[in-house]
Amino acid sequence: MLAPLPLDVATTWVLVGLIHLGLAAAVWTVLTGRHDRRSTLLWCAGSAMAGVMMLVYAARGALPHLPAIVAANIFGYAGFALRWAALHRERERPLPWGTLAALVTLACTAVPLLDAVDPRWRVLGNLAFNTLASLALWHEARALSRARASRSAAMVGWAYGVVALLLLARLAAVFSGLGASPSQLATAFDTELLLLAWMLTALWANLGYVGFAIEMAERRARLRGAQLAEVTEQRELAEQQAQALRALSDERQELLRVISHEVRQPLHNAQAVLQGVADAMHGAVPAVPGLDRARRVLREITRSLDNTLAVSTRMIEDRAPPxxxxxxxxxxxxxxxxxxxxxxxxxxxxxxxxxxxxxxxxxxxxxxxxxxxxxxxxxxxxxxxxxxxxxxxxxxxxxxxxxxxxxxxxxxxxxxxxxxxxxxxxxxxxxxxxxxxxxxxxxxxxxxxxxxxxxxxxxxxxxxxxxxxxxxx
Known part of the structure; x- marks a missing residue:
């Protein structure tokens, strides 16, 4: 029976780094075209940078010491900043790129300086910065969970919260062992536990981000469905109102036709009779003032009625006449x-x-x-x-x-x-x-x-x- 092959610390760093890179590629493939492109890009780029940091850290023995430390820190802290920016953007907040760049620069500059003083201080400083970065991700994921009422965002927060606790434990262990040599610090009892936590965090946080994206897509679909239903209801209501208005318009037109026939026709008949009387009396008897006045009044009434009917019918049309x-x-x-x-x-x-x-x-x-x-x-x-x-x-x-x-x-x-x-x-x-x-x-x-x-x-x-x-x- 074959015995299991033990993994050394460097191999474990490589494994965890490859998991980060693979998960970043998988998340990008799944969410491209289904979720906000910029937020997805920030998250996947941050996760990929964390994977590159771990690969560089695993190869630090084969690389010049100072360049390896600087490169690993740049990738690591930039990865934290990009993932934080992705979560912050999901809350539709403006991104403080200047502040993020200043914090990444500060961390990347401080770690080599601490290493120049004493490698043990570099380990202590690196752990402190990683703890703060993990806590920042935990806090932002929890804020996103509250803002969007998302369990998946809370899942991302708990993943980084667990890592932050383990980093605090390791920070305490390192601080208490400052008298030990750097090699002894590097092989402290919780190194394997911390690597396992990073691997589980990579799985848990990326799954949480995908779950959050799916939740948002489902909400958008429900919202579009509700909006479509509302638009359909409004259209049906508008059609009903249009039918009612058409019915009222038909009734009004019929009423106007009745008025036009029943009122205008007698007025025209009266005008014709008065005109006939005036013609018959012309030169036979003296002019009758009342007759002329009656004709003027009838003309004014007819003209006012014609104008009123015109305003009620043709003047309100929007369609141009032939x-x-x-x-x-x-x-x-x-x-x-x-x-x-x-x-x-x-x-x-x-x-x-x-x-x-x-x-x-x-x-x-x-x-x-x-x-x-x-x-x-x-x-x-x-x-x-x-x-x-x-x-x-x-x-x-x-x-x-x-x-x-x-x-x-x-x-x-x-x-x-x-x-x-x-x-x-x-x-x-x-x-x-x-x-x-x-x-x-x-x-x-x-x-x-x-x-x-x-x-x-x-x-x-x-x-x-x-x-x-x-x-x-």
């Missing part, structure tokens, strides 16, 4: 026909354009021109002319309607808000403050603009309808 070729003379004729008969002679038409047709929504332009002309007639000095000018624009390509009046102009404080809903110039003029709001909105729906300039000599409203656009239908 733009059709419209005969400009026909449009002007319709607009003038919408004005009170006694006011029509005040409107002067000026055509500075040879264009006969233009692309626009005839219903919106009729509404816009009627409102801006009615506004000019109402606010201009009584009896003064109102000019409707039609011109071409080359840059940009557009047809432009200008309505100019001779009046007191618009107050400077009111001018920036003149196109806003509900804004009125004077309260003695009938209206709801919808006319110019409708003008601007009607032009916006056609991709155009409505502008105004005003001074003490009057106001000029400019309505620009772009041309050269594709048919919206």
């Amino acid at each position: 733009l059709r070729d419209t005969d400009l003379d026909m449009l002007v004729g319709l607009v003038l026909g919408d004005l009170p008969e006694e006011e029509r002679p005040r409107v002067r038409l000026q055509r500075d354009s040879a264009v006969r047709t233009a692309a626009m929504d005839v219903g919106l332009m009729r509404l816009a021109l009627r409102n801006v002309l009615a506004n000019a007639l109402a606010y201009a000095t009584p009896g003064t002319p109102v000019t409707l000018r039609i011109v071409d624009s080359e840059e940009p390509l557009a047809v432009v309607f200008e309505v100019a009046d001779e009046g007191p102009g618009i107050a400077p404080a009111l001018l920036p808000r003149v196109f806003e809903r509900g804004v009125r110039g004077r309260h003695d003029v009938h209206g709801q403050g919808l006319g110019l709001f409708i003008v601007r909105r009607a032009l916006q729906l056609q991709g155009g603009t409505a502008e105004v300039r005003s001074d003490a000599g009057g106001s000029v409203f400019t309505l620009t309808v772009p041309q050269g656009q594709e048919d919206g239908g």
Whole structure:
């Protein structure tokens, strides 16, 4: 029967170093693409450096003494710093690279200096620095465990806590044996126990870090699932609300159709009857003031109703209407026909354009021109002319309607808000403050603009309808 081959201390250092290197490679392979790349890189690099330190320490007998000590310390303390940085980064804290570099430099410089004084002090100092570094890893892993409620992070903390306790025990043994020679210190009773603890720590800490990464991945998956469920629920709720809004919109449109038919039609009929009566009585009897007043009131009611219905229907649409070729003379004729008969002679038409047709929504332009002309007639000095000018624009390509009046102009404080809903110039003029709001909105729906300039000599409203656009239908 073969007897087991005893392992000397140097061989054990090599074995533990190779375990650190192998575990670092395994952790990197498992977590790449599954966990935060920078944190994983810091952890695996720190574990690998700890393995290189142990290999260098194992070969110190074959290497120059001082360079071997310096190299081993650089790899060892840098490995501690990188693993601490990985755990610190997992808590989403900024990394104090300057402080870490200063501590590593201090430890790497102090150990050779202590060795120059007495090798026994170098052993004592090295043990003290390793103890402090292990305690720092224990503390950071425990903080991570509390911050993330992670058992795996606690597992990492306990691994380094056990090593810190063993290092403290060895530190006490070395301190009590300062009178012994360095070789006697190196072969103290707990060397093998400490190497075994480092090997178990390598396994335990790396498994804990992988477990922590898996826990975080599961939480992210649960969070994404909960967010997806919330988004799905919100989408379903939004669809239900949209259906309810569509139903309300349909009801509103039906109500508006009823109002349009049941109210506007009798008003138009009444206007026609009054017009017939006026025509029949023309020249036969003296003028009846009440008849003319009734006709004016009906016209105002009809115009207000038309504006209200327009705001309730077309003005709230976001979709651009189809733009059709419209005969400009026909449009002007319709607009003038919408004005009170006694006011029509005040409107002067000026055509500075040879264009006969233009692309626009005839219903919106009729509404816009009627409102801006009615506004000019109402606010201009009584009896003064109102000019409707039609011109071409080359840059940009557009047809432009200008309505100019001779009046007191618009107050400077009111001018920036003149196109806003509900804004009125004077309260003695009938209206709801919808006319110019409708003008601007009607032009916006056609991709155009409505502008105004005003001074003490009057106001000029400019309505620009772009041309050269594709048919919206």
